[in-house]
Amino acid sequence: MREYLDCAVLSTACCSQWVSDWLDAYKGGRLQLFPLETADSGSPDSIGVLAASSIRLKRYDACLLPITEHNLPWARTTLATAQGILHTPVLGLVRNLKAAALNDLCALGVADFIRDPPCPEELRVRIERLLADRRYHMASLISNTGISESARPYACQPPVAITQEALCATILDRSGHELEAFAVASASRCATSAESFRAAKSKVIERFERAYITAALGRHSGNIAMAARAAQKHRRAFWALMRKHGIDAAPFRCDSTPNRTIDR
Numbered sequence: 001m002r003e004y005l006d007c008a009v010l011s012t013a014c015c016s017q018w019v020s021d022w023l024d025a026y027k028g029g030r031l032q033l034f035p036l037e038t039a040d041s042g043s044p045d046s047i048g049v050l051a052a053s054s055i056r057l058k059r060y061d062a063c064l065l066p067i068t069e070h071n072l073p074w075a076r077t078t079l080a081t082a083q084g085i086l087h088t089p090v091l092g093l094v095r096n097l098k099a100a101a102l103n104d105l106c107a108l109g110v111a112d113f114i115r116d117p118p119c120p121e122e123l124r125v126r127i128e129r130l131l132a133d134r135r136y137h138m139a140s141l142i143s144n145t146g147i148s149e150s151a152r153p154y155a156c157q158p159p160v161a162i163t164q165e166a167l168c169a170t171i172l173d174r175s176g177h178e179l180e181a182f183a184v185a186s187a188s189r190c191a192t193s194a195e196s197f198r199a200a201k202s203k204v205i206e207r208f209e210r211a212y213i214t215a216a217l218g219r220h221s222g223n224i225a226m227a228a229r230a231a232q233k234h235r236r237a238f239w240a241l242m243r244k245h246g247i248d249a250a251p252f253r254c255d256s257t258p259n260r261t262i263d264r
């Protein structure tokens with residue numbers, strides 16, 4: 001257990017007053033709190049502030065994000081935009097939020113939350129437990145994959161490509177919150193590029209279709225008729241999607257003898 005922990009505080013204008021009062025009241029403890037900046041939750045430019053701060057946040061053990069009903073939409077969007085980019089665990093300092101909102105925040109990347117008025121010692125313990133969990137997962141990853149810690153210092157949170165791959169492989173088992181968060185993150189990244197709305201939308205839909213068809217074939221061992229029936233699509237329409245994305249059912253079949261007739 002470390003003697004001191006460093007925690008950054010990323011606040012918004014609507015929370016700045018009560019957060020400042022709390023920071024002023026708590027100083028000199030084992031948990032060192034550092035105000036990062038005050039974002040304007042009403043400005044579109046502030047949506048990417050968490051992702052843009054990812055490099056700066058690496059020097060901190062955690063990032064505290066004050067969230068109320070006033071900046072909840074901003075918090076959801078900025079968390080979705082930072083998925084796969086941020087390596088520092090985010091804790092929500094929540095005020096007057098219901099369980100449904102807390103579930104959304106957790107699905108979007110909040111590692112833990114603490115209610116206002118916060119207890120600094122409770123916050124410190126929560127951060128210590130998060131760090132211990134990350135060290136455990138790091139050790140497990142190194143043990144199972146042989147990847148050295150120096151090669152992947154932030155291996156406890158996989159990069160975007162691995163996250164998308166893992167989601168696509170298990171898309172049929174994902175919850176609505178997880179799929180919504182993935183769609184929001186993809187749309188947010190596209191919105192900051194030069195892509196048109198149509199191009200960005202087509203890219204997300206194409207990725208979903210490919211992942212769904214692949215997962216359905218895998219679940220039904222390459223049987224196109226059964227996969228189409230489970231997807232509630234006509235077999236011809238299902239087959240058309242397979243051809244569109246260049247997906248072959250043969251690799252998903254347990255018995256792939258040369259004389260076997262291909263199910264089309």
